[in-house]
Amino acid sequence: MTTIKRTYCRICEAHCGLTVEVDEKTERVGAVRPDRDNPVSKGYCCVKGLGSGAMHDDEERLNYPMKRVGSTYERITWKQAIEEIGAKVQELRREFGPRSVGLYTGNPTYFSFQNILMSSGFIEALHSPNLFASHSVDNNNKLHVSTVMYGRSMVHPVPDLDHIKFFMCMGSNPVVSQMSIVQLPNALQRLQSIEARGGRVVIVDPRRTETAQKVGEHVSIQPRTDAYLLMAMLHVIAHEDGIDLGPAKAVAHGVDEFVAMAAAWTPERVAPVTGIDASIIRELARAYRNADGAALYMSTGVNMGPFGSIAYWLVQGLNLITGNIDRRGGLLVPRGPFDTLKLAGWLGLGGLNEHRTLRGDWHQVAGCFPISALPDEIDNDDPQRIRALFVSAGNPVHSMPNGAALVRAFEKLSLLVSIDIYRNETSAYADYLLPATDMLERSDYPASHAMLQVTSHAQYTPP
Numbered sequence: 001m002t003t004i005k006r007t008y009c010r011i012c013e014a015h016c017g018l019t020v021e022v023d024e025k026t027e028r029v030g031a032v033r034p035d036r037d038n039p040v041s042k043g044y045c046c047v048k049g050l051g052s053g054a055m056h057d058d059e060e061r062l063n064y065p066m067k068r069v070g071s072t073y074e075r076i077t078w079k080q081a082i083e084e085i086g087a088k089v090q091e092l093r094r095e096f097g098p099r100s101v102g103l104y105t106g107n108p109t110y111f112s113f114q115n116i117l118m119s120s121g122f123i124e125a126l127h128s129p130n131l132f133a134s135h136s137v138d139n140n141n142k143l144h145v146s147t148v149m150y151g152r153s154m155v156h157p158v159p160d161l162d163h164i165k166f167f168m169c170m171g172s173n174p175v176v177s178q179m180s181i182v183q184l185p186n187a188l189q190r191l192q193s194i195e196a197r198g199g200r201v202v203i204v205d206p207r208r209t210e211t212a213q214k215v216g217e218h219v220s221i222q223p224r225t226d227a228y229l230l231m232a233m234l235h236v237i238a239h240e241d242g243i244d245l246g247p248a249k250a251v252a253h254g255v256d257e258f259v260a261m262a263a264a265w266t267p268e269r270v271a272p273v274t275g276i277d278a279s280i281i282r283e284l285a286r287a288y289r290n291a292d293g294a295a296l297y298m299s300t301g302v303n304m305g306p307f308g309s310i311a312y313w314l315v316q317g318l319n320l321i322t323g324n325i326d327r328r329g330g331l332l333v334p335r336g337p338f339d340t341l342k343l344a345g346w347l348g349l350g351g352l353n354e355h356r357t358l359r360g361d362w363h364q365v366a367g368c369f370p371i372s373a374l375p376d377e378i379d380n381d382d383p384q385r386i387r388a389l390f391v392s393a394g395n396p397v398h399s400m401p402n403g404a405a406l407v408r409a410f411e412k413l414s415l416l417v418s419i420d421i422y423r424n425e426t427s428a429y430a431d432y433l434l435p436a437t438d439m440l441e442r443s444d445y446p447a448s449h450a451m452l453q454v455t456s457h458a459q460y461t462p463p
């Protein structure tokens with residue numbers, strides 16, 4: 001007999017609702033469909049969510065613990081895997097101390113409530129600071145700016161797209177990839193609805209993206225110059241036109257210093273750098289400032305450029321001095337269905353700490369060292385260097401900058417354990433392969449995205 005189960009996709013922040021046909025006897029998955037009754041995603045989902053059933057039953061999946069024997073892998077029991085790995089970790093910690101163990105967490109970690117808790121709990125229980133994360137590749141600018149400005153890396157005001165009048169989107173292509181660090185499904189429809197209500201959408205991007213082809217006005221900008229555009233907008237708003245900074249000063253430190261930074265950055269000075277005419281910069285700045293509810297938003301294209309942190313700091317500061325943070329039609333600061341910040345405080349997540357890498361003196365962002373520091377933390381002559389590495393839900397050899405350096409460093413490891421659904425370029429070097437659950441197999445709750453909801457709701461899958 002077939003039953004229909006309700007669940008939601010955990011591949012990206014959109015968390016689209018899905019219905020899944022499950023054969024009660026064999027537990028095999030049949031058709032996966034968008035959940036038309038989901039009050040937030042309303043029947044929207046993309047091909048990745050629809051493919052989750054195929055992944056669940058894929059013969060290529062890892063289904064058993066495996067141990068490297070020579071140049072191949074042999075199936076072993078969970079008991080053997082846990083005992084052997086545990087004994088090796090114990091031995092290394094005894095001889096070289098807690099820093100000898102490291103953990104890399106890939107992107108899917110942050111879409112699994114249990115993995116977030118277990119990963120941080122695992123590394124903390126071992127008293128090692130060596131937690132590395134994929135978000136250091138494309139989001140650390142946002143996480144660090146939020147830590148410094150708001151006190152926790154998970155605080156990111158999200159645009160109230162259902163009521164906004166002016167929305168400027170920089171370095172993001174929601175038609176292809178939804179929106180990063182914003183939880184809303186069907187971003188294109190939400191952007192188009194802004195225009196349908198008489199609002200304005202501006203897509204700032206070096207190329208006319210798939211999004212710019214479908215919604216709003218496209219403003220072409222030279223790559224890596226978004227911070228200059230933002231600085232000139234601040235100049236127009238605060239220095240040319242003037243703005244009452246009182247409300248911003250009531251809630252923030254350093255507002256005068258922030259505004260003073262833009263004194264010399266006139267649109268005329270910035271125009272040759274950005275490739276945007278000074279008159280267009282002025283018009284954008286004034287339209288943004290004068291709209292009854294507006295937001296600046298930036299994502300991966302700006303994050304990964306040379307001024308990602310400065311740009312995000314400018315976005316936050318501009319949204320603040322124009323009175324758009326924490327207001328309907330501007331940017332919302334959702335707390336989620338429960339007090340995420342309190343939980344983060346209890347767990348010690350998302351703040352600044354004293355941990356530093358052995359090499360390079362890198363600090364942590366959102367509780368994790370940057371992945372680019374990992375090869376040097378393994379391959380050095382310090383007795384405390386990493387000798388056992390766990391890789392959970394990730395493939396850093398493939399996805400980090402200079403993955404070849406990590407492959408070379410792997411030769412210095414005494415233990416490499418990969419926890420994943422599939423084999424990949426990183427697990428090819430592992431001593432043990434441990435199979436992970438896919439999203440149709442586990443109970444879940446999108447804890448790490450609860451503060452990013454454009455529409456407040458609680459969504460979960462039962463055990």
Ligand code: SF4
Pocket residue numbers: 009010011012013014015016044045046047048049050178185
């Ligand atoms: S948009 Fe994101 S959450 Fe929705 S189905 Fe696609 S991958 Fe999954």
